[in-house]
Amino acid sequence: MQPRPLARFEGETLSWDGAPVLHDVTLSLCEGERLVLLGHSGSGKSTLLNAIRLKLEAARPAPRIALVPQDPGLVPQLSVFHNVWMGGLDDRSAAYGLLTLLRPPARERARLAPVIERVGLSGFERRRVASLSGGQKQRTALARALMRGGAALIADEPVSAVDPRQSGDLLAALSDRFPTMALALHDPERARALATRIVGLKAGRIVFDRPAAELSLPTLHALYGH
Ligand SMILES: Nc1ncnc2c1ncn2[C@@H]1O[C@H](COP(=O)(O)OP(=O)(O)OP(=O)(O)O)[C@@H](O)[C@H]1O
Numbered sequence: 001m002q003p004r005p006l007a008r009f010e011g012e013t014l015s016w017d018g019a020p021v022l023h024d025v026t027l028s029l030c031e032g033e034r035l036v037l038l039g040h041s042g043s044g045k046s047t048l049l050n051a052i053r054l055k056l057e058a059a060r061p062a063p064r065i066a067l068v069p070q071d072p073g074l075v076p077q078l079s080v081f082h083n084v085w086m087g088g089l090d091d092r093s094a095a096y097g098l099l100t101l102l103r104p105p106a107r108e109r110a111r112l113a114p115v116i117e118r119v120g121l122s123g124f125e126r127r128r129v130a131s132l133s134g135g136q137k138q139r140t141a142l143a144r145a146l147m148r149g150g151a152a153l154i155a156d157e158p159v160s161a162v163d164p165r166q167s168g169d170l171l172a173a174l175s176d177r178f179p180t181m182a183l184a185l186h187d188p189e190r191a192r193a194l195a196t197r198i199v200g201l202k203a204g205r206i207v208f209d210r211p212a213a214e215l216s217l218p219t220l221h222a223l224y225g226h
Pocket residue numbers: 016017021039040041042043044045046047048070184
């Protein structure tokens with residue numbers, strides 16, 4: 001049986017405020033795929049991820065999705081624990097949310113502990129996000145997505161601020177958790193290791209959309225040439 005497309009584009013132009021960014025986009029994201037977008041800064045990776053998110057949100061029934069935006073959208077005044085906990089906010093009542101904000105119950109701390117450990121932030125639970133390094137903030141955002149879970153993950157350069165040794169391990173944690181993923185990455189080697197399919201963007205277009213195993217590193221690096 002063919003995998004089911006969760007999002008599909010047929011010759012679409014993707015724009016911001018009427019200004020086209022990507023032309024003639026034909027693409028689908030199917031269940032079970034790990035789709036990685038590669039291309040120069042400004043080539044439209046975030047634009048395409050945003051369009052994929054909108055398609056997923058518009059589907060009926062809409063799949064549960066987790067997001068790791070480029071600007072991670074953490075609440076800096078709150079602790080690591082609270083920011084991660086917010087990944088599951090809409091699974092709980094408002095009253096329970098308020099209670100947890102005021103005084104995290106032990107069972108909630110225990111529930112989050114494995115996720116916080118998975119991203120290497122054990123011991124940082126009580127630290128305010130404002131006081132963290134860029135990489136620690138990014139790991140907090142990844143833990144929030146892992147906490148949320150869902151059918152699909154959309155992540156925009158989710159490991160850009162962590163060191164290369166950790167980034168492979170963090171991407172593995174994401175692919176263990178999410179059956180379907182669409183990610184922007186900037187590292188062709190990481191992309192090849194993670195992706196089932198890679199989409200290359202250049203000069204306002206998709207220049208290739210192929211299984212990762214069929215793409216050589218020189219082909220991927222050529223995206224960044226002039
Ligand atoms: N929210 C937005 N509102 C208006 N224009 C936007 C918005 N986001 C992106 N753009 C524009 O779309 C074009 C492509 O940007 P986009 O962020 O999609 O590229 P990118 O490949 O993700 O870049 P980077 O690697 O630097 O994040 C740029 O010209 C950018 O100014």
